[in-house]
Amino acid sequence: MSGKRIAIVTGGSLGDWVLKELQPDDLLVGSDRGALFLIENGLRPHISLGDFDSVTLEDKEKIRASSTLFMDCDPVYKDLTDTEMAFEWALSQQPGSIVLLGALGTRFDHSLANIHLLRKAADCGTPCRIIDASNEIRLIRESTVLQKGPYAHVSLLPVSLEVTGITLRGFQYPLEQATLQIGQSLGISNVLLEETGDIQIEAGYLLVIQSKD
Incomplete structure (x- = not known):
């Protein structure tokens, strides 16, 4: 996987614009509700991970069955947000670049924490961008x-x-x-x-x- 672009779709504001940002060769990572978004749009995540507390049990099983890899964790006893879990996994794959989609939304605390992930990517020398319907952010x-x-x-x-x-x-x-x-x-x-x-x-x-x- 080294050198590929990894697209992380997470559970913030999502829409058809996400599909336009994806590239055919992207390695798709679904984080919590972002995994469900990918599957509902006919895409198979390479890995889906998170605590899946924003989806139903039925949806969680659908995500499990429709992902190549699946990792879940206890929503109470975890130290990382779902997006940071996905981000850490992506960095471990030594990608050529990372794009974060759905990383901004109504939860300002999560949005700000996700923007801070750009610093971690910069320190690792990995090009990374956050994109939503109106903005593209890099550090x-x-x-x-x-x-x-x-x-x-x-x-x-x-x-x-x-x-x-x-x-x-x-x-x-x-x-x-x-x-x-x-x-x-x-x-x-x-x-x-x-x-x-x-x-x-x-x-x-x-x-x-x-x-x-």
Whole structure:
């Protein structure tokens, strides 16, 4: 499995947009209700895992029968969220990249915890993105070329105490060797002028959020 893209579908906000983000060669991981979503849309997860407390017992058995691998755990005596369990499994497979779908939703605590998983991926050197119907989120530690795609806005937020040496090329609001400190909103709602833009940084963890609206 080393080198493949792993797509984790978890139990946040889901919809038809998820199916459009999946690629034919993806290794599919279903986390709790995300596994049921895959199966109900005619897809077979390579592995389904979680405590499955958001589905019925009947649905849980359907997930078990329709997955190549199945792992469940006690919902009370576990230390990780379902999404983090799936994420840890995905990292252990040494994938080429990871995409998280359904990782954002009405539970802000879970959404924020899932965004923090991007830091773990960055420390492992594994490219990782969180995608929902309106946003694509990644965390970078080094210079990156960003594709505009369908997104109108780009926002930059530090998730370390500060990010230094930020230089932007191809953006409406350029920066030159700037420093962003956590809590600042200077990097919110920039715009790519061309199909690609260059983000250079020297040190720190920078959250890059592309939004459609």
